[in-house]
Amino acid sequence: MFRNKEGEFFQDVTTAGGFGNIQKGHAVSFADLDQDGDQDIYVVMGGANSGDMYPNLLFENPYDRDGTANNWLTLVIEGTISNKKAIGVRVTVTYEENGKARNIVRDVNSGGSFGCSPFRLEIGLGKASFVERIEIFWPVTGKTQTFKNVSTNQFMKIIEGDPELYPLKIPVIDLRLSTSSEYTLPKDHVH
Ligand SMILES: [Ca+2]
């Protein structure tokens, strides 16, 4: 696992993040599965043959639990003239962090073949408390939609050709397994 250090170089965080695993991986998805704003990771492990079996791995991102979390914005974009999932749309998010202007450019796509990530755009914003501008370029019509001064840490829906931004109420899901003593392993479970 490599972490992009402010666009300058990559840090190997395999051990620090607890990602190392001695099995072949088959697919990886980056997705905010518990809907708390940070991206979690799901990895399909093992090969296609039964002898190659291995449990899949879910890495819940614990980043928001210490109260110093960075800000984020998740965009759910829907086409009306273009395809409904807005695949192929290019989004530019502009904001300022510590006096430095930043542009984040994303395309709407699933990110792969074996490992697909959500179509919604989960964008980390560092310490920026708001987004100055969101530009959505629709290649089918050649039109660009622009939204200004958007507050962070929320899910927003954007509809092609609609000048409104729609905040979405998306509940946080607790992925942690119960530690209750009532939890028992299935009878056929083998260690
Ligand atoms: Ca998350």
Ligand SMILES: [Ca+2]
């Ligand atoms: Ca989290």
